[in-house]
Amino acid sequence: MISNISLVSVWVRDIDESLAFYTDVLGFEARDDITLGEDFRWCTVGHPSQPELQVHLTTPSKPLSDDLIGAMQRAQAEGGLPGIGLNVDDCRKTYDDLVSKGVEFIQPPEERPYGVEALMRDNSGNWMVLVEPRAYSAEDFDRADF
Known part of the structure; x- marks a missing residue:
């Protein structure tokens, strides 16, 4: 039986x-950083409050096909790849802090039925969502103006 999610991968340039961005800017901790063979690096980071979850920072490379590598690199260049969602205690304060560190935001903090949300990009162009969550119901979305 599956007990939890332990690893997610984020495609980086x-x-x-990216290791510096995730640790120095976002406050994650470096975990594994191992070179395996000539062209594969296993590099993970994680949030200090979630030791069971690792974020694998990886580049589009073999064993993926050349066509897929090219497509992913084009998507990265366009800023079209999804990243991860991050819960925050205070979205507006976190937004201000990250803006002061040079982080690019696609959307400033806005009220949503599920909390306050802001959209940013990591240094590889991946979309990341910051959410200050609050309790909600399905009816809250009927009244939402997105």
């Missing part, structure tokens, strides 16, 4: 630059 440069592992060293």
